[in-house]
Amino acid sequence: MLKKITAIVLILALFFSNPMIVKAQEEPKEQELYAKSAVLMDADSGRILYEKNAGDKMANASTTKILTCIVILENCDQNGVAMASDYACAQPKVRLGMQKGQQFLVKDLLYGLMLESFNDCAVALAEYAAGNVEGFAEMMNHKAQEIGCENSYFITPNGLDAKDEKGFHHTTAKDLAKIMRYCITQSPKAEDFLNITQTLQHTFCDLENRANYCCNNHNAFLTMMEGALSGKTGFTGNAGYCYVGALRQGDKTLIVALLACGWPNNKGYKWSDTKKLMQYGLDSFEKQSIKEQELTADMLEQMEVTDGKGDKIGERVYADFMIQKGNGQESFLLKKGETVEREVVMEKSLQAPVKKGTVVGTVTYHLGDEILRKDEIVIAKDVGKMDYAWYFKQVLKEAALKNLEK
Known part of the structure; x- marks a missing residue:
């Protein structure tokens, strides 16, 4: 009898000590998230469901590439041919390792951009679209303004930290969520964007058949929760670990944007925060129509x-x-x-x-x-x-x- 009572007490203690059970429908407290800046957005309406320092201007590393990708998709022929320049080849890791003069199909470089986050692919695409990185940055900033971003400024197509006379490369969690919303629901190229970012593996070669390449998707969230749609990771020493991702379950489409979500050795923090915010959105919100009123x-x-x-x-x-x-x-x-x-x-x-x-x-x-x-x-x-x-x-x-x- 004593053993049974002890077992029941232990089970009750475990139940009430588990924050995921007790707080399944409670708004996450700021201190419960690792990210310094975070947003949970209703992708259908654009309404912010949760925010933490959502308007703070912060470096956002390779999450920048979702904007690079959609600008390329909307302005370039995917069967176009991009050539590797000295500048593209000189980009720091992570990179495809292209050599000067190599030619690639634009669509193949887009997979390298989004699945492996290759920095040289980003520059080669930018130069193909606008002639140089500076011109492409103008295209990025123009598109960001069209989308409704209020506190973003982009200098590099790959998200590497940069500064110029106008400021530093940055966005906000709110603006980043807006960009992802545009990419998956509003852009005329939304289907192409989703097809690329949902691909688990893509193989290709350069047009001269000098080398073969295999790209694997590093967005682990795609297999973490049912209905995961898309996402992009990012990291620099200045930005920390960043992430923006989307999920659809039933009539709910949610977006999470995280900036400065830990530094080495804490790669997993972004996944913990993403799942916590997504689950909060699924548990705590329901679709309501204005038609009732x-x-x-x-x-x-x-x-x-x-x-x-x-x-x-x-x-x-x-x-x-x-x-x-x-x-x-x-x-x-x-x-x-x-x-x-x-x-x-x-x-x-x-x-x-x-x-x-x-x-x-x-x-x-x-x-x-x-x-x-x-x-x-x-x-x-x-x-x-x-x-x-x-x-x-x-x-x-x-x-x-x-x-x-x-």
Whole structure:
């Protein structure tokens, strides 16, 4: 009997001492993550579900290569031929080991870029796309601005630490998550990006058949969790271990971005943080549709248009409304218990004339201070203003009707 009681006590102690069981649906505390900067994002809406120092400008090492990859995919022919320059060949390890003058298909160098993180592949691709690394950096920064990055500056296509007169090579966890979201859900080349980054092994040779190469995917997260979609590791002595990855399970697509997630000998920290944040997203959030609280035009109160033209003198004239939906998703991942609030702001009165398309109000859907979507309430039909000509016409019409009644 004593042995049974002792066993039960030990089992209970193990249960309550296991943080993954007790805290499965709790927001990770900052001190529970190894990364100095981290983001968990809903890839469908772009909403940040968790953040830790998300806006801090930090070196991001080879996670830069997801931007390099998507810029190449969108601007270059994958069957194009890139030639190795002296500068490309001189890149530090990790590298393919290309020799000056060797020629490669662009698509093969993309696999070297994303699977093995080869630095010489990044430079050869940059030079192929823009003529030189400086020109390609301009393309990278332009694309980052298009995506919506607010605090990023890219100098190198491979993510190696660099500085110039404008600053140092950096991004933020928030911006890095935005770039990954673009790569897997918004880019016209998203399918190509996913095909490359999900490939476990790729073999190829240069166009002169001088050497054969085999690239193996170093994104271990692909086999760590069900639904793992894509990802890219990174490390420099300045940046530390970095990672950005994506996962899809059911109706949830999640992105995790980590910067400065440990230094040697702690390669595993990034996987621990990634799994912890992904599991938090899966356990704690559910898809909710705005349609449950969506405002439609027929739900609005009637609003009289002062001096508006009607069918007869003395008739009250009311405006016809329609709702123009703003940019944004129809549904969002919300924490269990969270609800979307709706706020309607409209003009208090309307004075004729009123033109079709005139904005007379807004409908804002928000979660706390975060705006999820903003729709506009607009006039659906012109309402003219009464004038002497209209009055005269109505008088004649009424007189004609009276004569008919006689």
